[in-house]
Amino acid sequence: MKPEVTPGQGPLLLAQPHGGIEIPDAILSRLNSRGQARADTDWHITRLYADLVPDVTIVSTPVHRYVIDANRDPSDQSLYPGQNTTSLCPTTTFDGEKIYLRGQSPDADEVQERQQRYHQPYHDALQTQLERIHQRHGFAILYDCHSIRSLVPYLFDGRLPDFNIGTNSGESCSPLIETAVRAVCDNAQDYSVVTNGRFKGGWTTRHYGEPGRGLHALQMELAQSNYMSEQSPWHYDADKAGQLRVILAAILKNLIHVFD
Numbered sequence: 001m002k003p004e005v006t007p008g009q010g011p012l013l014l015a016q017p018h019g020g021i022e023i024p025d026a027i028l029s030r031l032n033s034r035g036q037a038r039a040d041t042d043w044h045i046t047r048l049y050a051d052l053v054p055d056v057t058i059v060s061t062p063v064h065r066y067v068i069d070a071n072r073d074p075s076d077q078s079l080y081p082g083q084n085t086t087s088l089c090p091t092t093t094f095d096g097e098k099i100y101l102r103g104q105s106p107d108a109d110e111v112q113e114r115q116q117r118y119h120q121p122y123h124d125a126l127q128t129q130l131e132r133i134h135q136r137h138g139f140a141i142l143y144d145c146h147s148i149r150s151l152v153p154y155l156f157d158g159r160l161p162d163f164n165i166g167t168n169s170g171e172s173c174s175p176l177i178e179t180a181v182r183a184v185c186d187n188a189q190d191y192s193v194v195t196n197g198r199f200k201g202g203w204t205t206r207h208y209g210e211p212g213r214g215l216h217a218l219q220m221e222l223a224q225s226n227y228m229s230e231q232s233p234w235h236y237d238a239d240k241a242g243q244l245r246v247i248l249a250a251i252l253k254n255l256i257h258v259f260d
């Protein structure tokens with residue numbers, strides 16, 4: 001279950017930490033039926049972003065977020081203090097429901113072991129590719145690809161906007177980048193957008209975003225209603241996705257040329 005890396009020659013890196021569905025048998029057998037259903041996957045995220053622009057680098061992990069959340073702080077500190085969220089090795093769904101059989105949740109030692117086995121290799125791959133891109137271009141842009149159901153009362157009130165741009169309140173990237181992404185979303189008819197709303201960027205965005213060093217990072221959290229069915233079996237809607245992909249392609253093209 002090593003991270004999957006597709007190197008590109010351009011300045012843009014697409015990170016995909018939550019699209020994987022693989023769970024080792026030793027962990028899967030300890031999950032209840034709710035956990036085994038894997039409802040909180042960023043479904044079809046690789047397909048959604050595939051071939052939108054040339055020469056991008058892609059780093060993803062096949063490991064499901066119920067094994068380890070590759071977008072959480074490895075120390076397991078909350079990214080959103082005071083708000084409902086899930087942990088480094090989640091024990092509940094996004095609806096706050098338990099995913100493990102009684103007495104089968106991972107203890108601290110197991111959490112540390114999973115962090116070293118699955119979380120660290122993913123971030124080692126991200127770091128390596130960012131350094132390579134930075135050396136080639138003098139800067140690098142990490143675009144963290146995410147999606148979530150549009151209605152998750154446990155995590156947020158009401159319906160989630162279609163595009164949720166997270167830049168750690170402007171600290172993780174140049175203002176030019178935030179503006180370039182927001183401009184495309186604002187011009188997209190029939191779609192809603194917010195910047196640094198409920199999702200300000202996870203650990204990946206906050207950890208790697210150092211605009212003073214030419215390392216820029218942002219998170220895009222998409223409402224899944226725009227490209228798929230939000231209930232099992234989570235079908236990909238090719239018509240909706242096709243419309244969304246046009247907008248996503250425009251976003252990525254803007255990012256590639258933002259410093260031209």
